Amino acid sequence: MPQFLATTDADFETRFQALLTMKREDAPDVDEAVAAIIADVRARGDAAVTELTARFDRLELTPDRMRVTEDEIEEAVARVPEAERDALTLAADRIRAYHARQMPEDARWTDEAGATLGWRWGAVDAAGLYVPGGLASYPSSVLMNAVPARVAGVRRLVMCVPAPDGVLNPLVLLAAQLSGVDEVYRIGGAQAVAAMAYGTETIASVDKITGPGNAYVAAAKRRVFGRVGIDMIAGPSEILVIADAENDPDWIAVDLLSQAEHDESAQSILITDDAVFGRAVAAAVDARLETLERRAIAGASWRDFGAVVTVRDLTEAATLSNRIAPEHLELAVAEPDALAERITHAGAIFLGQWTPEAIGDYIGGPNHVLPTARSARFSSGLSVMDFLKRTTLARMTPESLRAIGPAAVTLAGSESLEAHGLSVQARLDRLNRP
Amino acid sequence: MPQFLATTDADFETRFQALLTMKREDAPDVDEAVAAIIADVRARGDAAVTELTARFDRLELTPDRMRVTEDEIEEAVARVPEAERDALTLAADRIRAYHARQMPEDARWTDEAGATLGWRWGAVDAAGLYVPGGLASYPSSVLMNAVPARVAGVRRLVMCVPAPDGVLNPLVLLAAQLSGVDEVYRIGGAQAVAAMAYGTETIASVDKITGPGNAYVAAAKRRVFGRVGIDMIAGPSEILVIADAENDPDWIAVDLLSQAEHDESAQSILITDDAVFGRAVAAAVDARLETLERRAIAGASWRDFGAVVTVRDLTEAATLSNRIAPEHLELAVAEPDALAERITHAGAIFLGQWTPEAIGDYIGGPNHVLPTARSARFSSGLSVMDFLKRTTLARMTPESLRAIGPAAVTLAGSESLEAHGLSVQARLDRLNRP
Structure with missing residues (x-):
């Protein structure tokens, strides 16, 4: 059974903190x-x-x-069936179009x-x-x-x-x-x-x-x-779904399971402003787990690391989400754009109930290589930037060197780096020669 | 004495390769x-x-x-003299203006x-x-x-x-x-x-x-x-100067010394298309080393890791520079912009003889935290990007899900990730319901 938390619980902060810091993976020392x-x-x-x-x-x-x-x-x-070839081609085209805009x-x-x-x-x-x-x-x-x-x-x-x-x-x-x-x-x-x-x-x-x-x-x-x-060293996958009661519990259940089925160490969390809806989703997860092919893996993930968090309102949901800094964040709410404005840390956001996270895994266009383990606080998913590097350029004229060079000489002196200063001063001396 | 190499030497490739791979630092195991x-x-x-x-x-x-x-x-x-305060303020303003453009x-x-x-x-x-x-x-x-x-x-x-x-x-x-x-x-x-x-x-x-x-x-x-x-773990500093004979050997000498004085493990390399000019620069370095405050450090760096490479022409210089992928690259040539077009890997380029590298250390505006040890092949200097992270966004409508969702279902099937497929299919089923 996953954990059930509510922000109105007396021990909420302690339990939420434990959820944030729980260790999900014992990396073997190789x-x-x-x-x-x-x-x-x-x-x-x-x-x-x-x-x-x-x-x-x-x-x-x-x-x-x-x-x-x-x-x-x-x-x-040549052995790949046409349906799969077409699907993969569409995915490649869409990923290419998205990433081309990142240049x-x-x-x-x-x-x-x-x-x-x-x-x-x-x-x-x-x-x-x-x-x-x-x-x-x-x-x-x-x-x-x-x-x-x-x-x-x-x-x-x-x-x-x-x-x-x-x-x-x-x-x-x-x-x-x-x-x-x-x-x-x-x-x-x-x-x-x-x-x-x-x-x-x-x-x-x-x-x-x-x-x-x-x-x-x-x-x-x-x-x-x-x-x-x-690139990054990715940890086990995670999804956070923020959903109001105006959702089909089964949709949210399969969304949660789509991460849980990756790995026993994966983590799926639901935050909702309706405790009854939260229970309904948990029941729908259980129902789906009865027949899911990867039920052993998904069931273990959901049991050990799954959580259903009830909040007072969606503003509170955004605050908790930012503390989690999830890899994948689904906003299955009536006004997903308004809620997204409050999100400061997430690898990828999926807006509205017609955007299951799996769309992003395959066909949406954005990259599915995303920061895990709360690293969305400081890092981004894979992009064209990972294959580019920047060279900075500077060109001084005699006049511009005369304008800003003396400050460089002063600072080189402060740092006791004489040759730094000399390299500027030698040029300034030439300019100042009558 | 630094190494003298020429691309016309029979053993050039062997010696240049040794220069590229020479170990300059024994990091203590702490x-x-x-x-x-x-x-x-x-x-x-x-x-x-x-x-x-x-x-x-x-x-x-x-x-x-x-x-x-x-x-x-x-x-x-309050104890900082006015000249230093003014210089540091100018530097801060210029660095701020440069980095603001990176947003x-x-x-x-x-x-x-x-x-x-x-x-x-x-x-x-x-x-x-x-x-x-x-x-x-x-x-x-x-x-x-x-x-x-x-x-x-x-x-x-x-x-x-x-x-x-x-x-x-x-x-x-x-x-x-x-x-x-x-x-x-x-x-x-x-x-x-x-x-x-x-x-x-x-x-x-x-x-x-x-x-x-x-x-x-x-x-x-x-x-x-x-x-x-x-951020990156920086190694000892490096400079590569590409200079033609139309330069004051002393200017190039102090430019080389401005990196050498940082650290005994620093490396300063001159590439020139004129062997006589190369010798003149080396003589000017020796002359400056007689009085330089940090001559012990700069002298050791120049002796152990310095090099003067004579090339047939500047195109050859660019090719060698790209193999070095220097942290700092000075182009003290008549047409620095044309030569810069041939440079594919460098942390920062300083264009023309009026742009000593030390300008970039203090006052130019670009960042002085730059990739060392040939890592300009794959990484960039510090920038605003190091303090930003990107969240990707996707929002499907029922119609767009109908258009691209089936391909996601197909690919989820190929990867045996059933719940991924179900999360899309559950929504498609609703759309297809009469």
């Missing part, structure tokens, strides 16, 4: 094993990667078999001192996308990572996906094709991350690595960070 | 000590912070003395399927700025971190600066005042980072921590990452 794998790949390249692949994925590879060939991709992709502008201007200032955006040269194998091998995740990279202008896009026992998901290959991935390698785990970060004889190194993975992949990404850029 | 400090601060709060401050900073504090009072700040600030736009549109999509930017609630104590206590760094936070709209801005033996730098306090810091605490090290990340009885926790620091501070930032956001 850091030492991962360090050894990375060192091995750095030292021995392809030989290490193929040995590790034989050990972990039960797949005997030679270096020339690491890369999935165009023919193999075509063959796999930031360059800027350049001359200010009143005569200094020309600005900045310029550029794409990383090469990006590597990690895709988990087996059951968690989601074609939608390929689109969500690869499409923004391509939109940003990344020139070389690499994908690593393990093929346990040799098996690859044709839909994952189709997603790679639709989003313009250049190279696909059938390797996974920390060895794939190491190969992309440091390069091997077969795989040229990349500059940025993104994508989800298990504890080994997460630890490897943390370790190669600095050598390459990485 | 991770265990830092883990213990963080655990102590989490467990005992103020008591741990004050004990650690007594031990590391030789400063006996009670919790009510941790915060620097308004009166203390006023008193210190990104919100977006909202309705697409051809009838879905309303968009995003909204918001500031982190509270940011913490770490400022080193002692000699590396730079007022310019306070401005470069605090001003963007304020411009972004951060509501609460906290600063921690250690006061070894009780001493604080009045200019640092003035910089804090000019940039609108709300709370200043005289604590430092890993204990200050832990206090800001987890909070104590006296210091409320923040959501994002930025600012430079020693190995302890860097390790602490890495450890609290996830609980709060952090």
Whole structure:
């Protein structure tokens, strides 16, 4: 049974605080094993990667078999039923259209001192996308990572996906094709991350690595960070639904379950201003759990981490939501835009009862890689910005240096950085020469 | 003596590769000590912070003395000479004006399927700025971190600066005042980072921590990452100057020394298309090193990590520069804008011979916190974006759900996520009901 809380309860603050800070995941400590794998790949390249692949994925590879060939991709992709191909194509197009709008502008201007200032955006040269194998091998995740990279202008896009026992998901290959991935390698785990970060004889190194993975992949990404850029390390998924009583309890129940079914550590929370409605949703969840395919996972998540919170009004709901800073926030209320105005921290907001969160997972257009574990307080979902970097620009004229240079000399003096001051003063001296 | 390389040398590629990958810093392994400090601060709060401050900073504090009072700040600030106050004020104003232009736009549109999509930017609630104590206590760094936070709209801005033996730098306090810091605490090290990340009885926790620091501070930032956001972990400073022969060798020499004087691990590289000019610059460096206050540091940096690279032409210079991906890049050439077009990776570009890099350290307007150690390949300098996060928005109408919902149901089926599909299908069923 999920927790039931009400802001009118005497012990509400204590219980809500416990809900906020509850630990949902015991990450296994694989850091030492991962360090050894990375060192091995750095030292021995392809030989290490193929040995590790034989050990972990039960797949005997030679270096020339690491890369999935165009023919193999075509063959796999041809097996995808038309309905799935069409759906994935629509998703890719919509994600591309959304992310294209995110491209930031360059800027350049001359200010009143005569200094020309600005900045310029550029794409990383090469990006590597990690895709988990087996059951968690989601074609939608390929689109969500690869499409923004391509939109940003990344020139070389690499994908690593393990093929346990040799098996690859044709839909994952189709997603790679639709989003313009250049190279696909059938390797996974920390060895794939190491190969992309440091390069091997077969795989040229990349500059940025993104994508989800298990504890080994997460630890490897943390370790190669600095050598390459990485995206966030995502925790288990979460949804917060704020719903008034004018909703079908069953709709809200399946929305809650759509996160709960991801993972036993996922968390689904309902905040409502109607306690009776809250009970009705909980009953609808129980009813759906009787037949849901992933009922073992979803049921455990709902039982251990689910919560139904009754509030006095929707303003209170917004306040609690901002303390939770949810990854996904559904506003199933009559005036969702008005309520959204009060939300300061959330990865993604789904407005109104016709916008189930699952739309955002697949087809809406916004990215489904979003900040978890309250990190929406300080971070954002994946976007084209993750594949771009900014170079700032400054150009002084003799006149502008004369105007602002002396202040730089003064500040360099304050910081006892003489050469800093001299580099400006040497030029000012020339200007002041008769 | 620095290294001299020429692209016409037979062993150029080997030596250039060695230059690219040379290790300049042996970071001491303080991770265990830092883990213990963080655990102590989490467990005992103020008591741990004050004990650690007594031990590391030789400063006996009670919790009510941790915060620097308004009166203390006023008193210190009153002692700052007018020239320094004016210079710092000009710097703050120019940095504010530059960063104000970085504020990104919100977006909202309705697409051809009838879905309303968009995003909204918001500031982190509270940011913490770490400022080193002692000699590396730079007022310019306070401005470069605090001003963007304020411009972004951060509501609460906290600063921690250690006061070894009780001493604080009045200019640092003035910089804090000019940039609108709300709370200043005289604590430092890993204990200050832990206090800001987890909070104590006296210091409320923040959501994002930025600012430079020693190995302890860097390790602490890495450890609290996830609980709060952090900025980059910066390595030793670097400058690359691309200069043709039409420059005063002495100007280029002091520009190279302005990075070398930061740190024995700093790196200054000159690329020129004129070998004679390269020798002249090296001679000018030697001449300046005879009298430079920080000649021990600058001399060691130039000797161990400095390099003069002769190229055939400036196109070759741009290619090498992109492999280096320098933190600071000076283009002291006749047509700097044309050369800048060829640059794909650099933290900041300084255009033309009237723009010494030190202008960017203090007064130009762009941020001086920039990606080091080749990370300009995938990351950017500090900006207002570091204090903002984006929430994506989606709103479906019944009609738009009817248009794109079925594709989501199909993809949920492909990924065996039944509840995802049900959350869309339940709504489609209502629409399809006669």
